[in-house]
Each structure stands twice: as structure tokens, then as C-alpha cells.
Amino acid sequence: MAAATLARRIGRSGVLPLCCRLPAWDRAARPPPGPAQPPGLPLAPCRSFSNNKIQVELDESSGVAMMKFKSPPVNSLSLEFLTEFSISLEKLENNKACRGVIITSALPKIFSSGLDITEMCGKSIEHYTEFWRAVQEMWLRLYGSNMVTVAAVNGSSPAGGCLVALSCDYRIMAENPKFSIGLNEAQLGIVAPFWFKDTFVNVVGHRIAERSLQLGSLHPAPEALKLGLVDELVPEEKLMEKAAAVMAQWLALPDHARQLTKTMMRKAVLDRLVAHREEDIKNFISFVSKESIQKSLRMYMEMLKKRKS
């Protein structure tokens, strides 16, 4: 689907209507590009594209795309960011030349600061609906992607930023103990929804997830490795090289076998949100509309500003 059409269909809702496409986890496995492809068949025109928030470059010879978050100061996941993220994933997913994507940040020291807190403060019910649908859409696309997804975590990655990394197939983090990662929602006085929790449990197991979620822990990189929250630590300057090597290793397998296995591992969790999407939006709205929650979020934002001065 052309980007302009996609953007029109998403419209202000930030959501791709489910009727527009099969979810990635239900699609048939794609044949690998290259010799198996009928000669003369044009590849989708998406070698490189970028928008205000995200830059993507696809190397058609390897089938690997590099996606870089570039939304200063901290790559917070605003409605606009999430919409651009979903559009970028959709474009790659639909491009037969693309088999894998490495996700990283173009900003120093920050992978993503998580959901944009200002989107959850003092807004209308319509806005909360639109925002939360966009968060869901991003996760459904990323967690359900047929592509190999590698997170090259080159900075701190709290809450929604951690979810992005957790939703990938493999996480490599820069071995800087000043960088931390985790679902710290409880520290903000908010609660990670069930599908954040399910994604976390699928990576680290129930006990570690329960303790970490209740405490709202942000784990410095070495601790994140010990917990299995990330798969590897490497010196920062080696991060992209390592991500490319891991990607090559994963792409060496036949797509159909890997994709069907991924679907088998993730389907139950994806289906659970798909079946309860509207209820999940209602829960989000009634939760963030509470005066006590608004107060907690405002205090947290003030704390961030004070810490700076």
C-alpha cells in the first residue's frame, strides 16, 4: 500500500483499520527475495525513507533495513511518533525485499524515553482514545512482524521504550552502566497493561517480571543482561556491527520456518489484545482520567524538570 494511501487510511486516528490488511502474524510466510523471485518483478520502491521522527534505510542486497529514531530530545513516543513508526513498519512489512529490521536511535544516550507523558496529561477522551489505539497498533505491528527484528539499544530505554525493545526478536545493548532499561510504570504511579506484562513475561519469565514490575525497576545494562532482559552487551562502538552479525545469523534460516515458529510463540499474546482492544482502551481512559493519576503524572514531569535544574 502506498504511503500516502496508508497515511490517509490511518488519518487522525493513528490506526490502521484492521479490515485493511491481514495482521502480520496471520500472513503466509513470504518466499525469500532473490533467485526465487520471478525475473523482472519490480521491488517495492522503499529503499530509504524518512519523516520527522524516524529514518529508514533498506539495503536490498542483504534484505536488512536500518530504522533510526530521531525525535529529540528523548525519542518520546508521541501520537505522531507512534503513527510514523507504524507506517514505517507497514512499509517494510509490505516490501518483499525486506526480511529484517534493526531498530536503534539516532540520538546519543537515549533509545526511547517511553510513551510521551504529555499525551496522557490533561487531554480529552477522544485524544486518549486516539493515543492508546496508536500505542496498541505499534505493538501489534512490531510484536507480530514477520520480519526479523533486532533492537540495538544504544541508550536508556524506560517503559514504552523498553516495550519496543522487548517486542523485537533479539536485544543487544551498549554496555554502559549509565544506560538503563525496564518497565518502570509503577514509579510513575501508573500500571503497565496486560500486554506489556505478557511481552515482558515472555522474555524474562514470571518471577523476574513480577518483581521488576512491582518495583518499577530500571535495570542498568549489566543487570539487564543478568536478568535476560537483553540478550547481549557490547561496547557502544561495536553495537551496529554486532546487530548486523546477529541479523545475518537469523536470516540464514528459511523465512517460513522462522516465521511460523515466531507466530506459534507469540500468537496467544497477540490474540489476547486483538480480542480485548476496545476494553483495553476503555481501561486506559478510565485509569488516566482519574485525578489521582493526573496528579502523579504531573508530579513526575515536574520531578524530571527539577532534576535538570
Ligand SMILES: CCCCCCCCCC/C=C\CC(=O)SCCNC(=O)CCNC(=O)[C@H](O)C(C)(C)COP(=O)(O)OP(=O)(O)OC[C@H]1O[C@@H](n2cnc3c(N)ncnc32)[C@H](O)[C@@H]1OP(=O)(O)O
Ligand atoms: C488497571 C490497568 C489499566 C491500564 C492503564 C494503563 C496506564 C498507562 C500505561 C502506560 C504505559 C507506559 C508508560 C510510559 O511509557 S510513561 C514514560 C516513562 N518514561 C520515563 O519514566 C522516562 C522519563 N525520562 C527520563 O528518565 C529522562 O528524561 C531520560 C529519558 C533518562 C533522559 O534524561 P536526560 O537527562 O537526557 O533528559 P531530560 O532533561 O530528563 O529530558 C529532556 C526533556 O524531555 C522531557 N521528557 C523526558 N521523558 C519524557 C517522556 N517520557 N514524555 C514526555 N517528555 C519527556 C523532559 O521532561 C525534558 O523536558 P524539558 O526539556 O524540561 O521541557
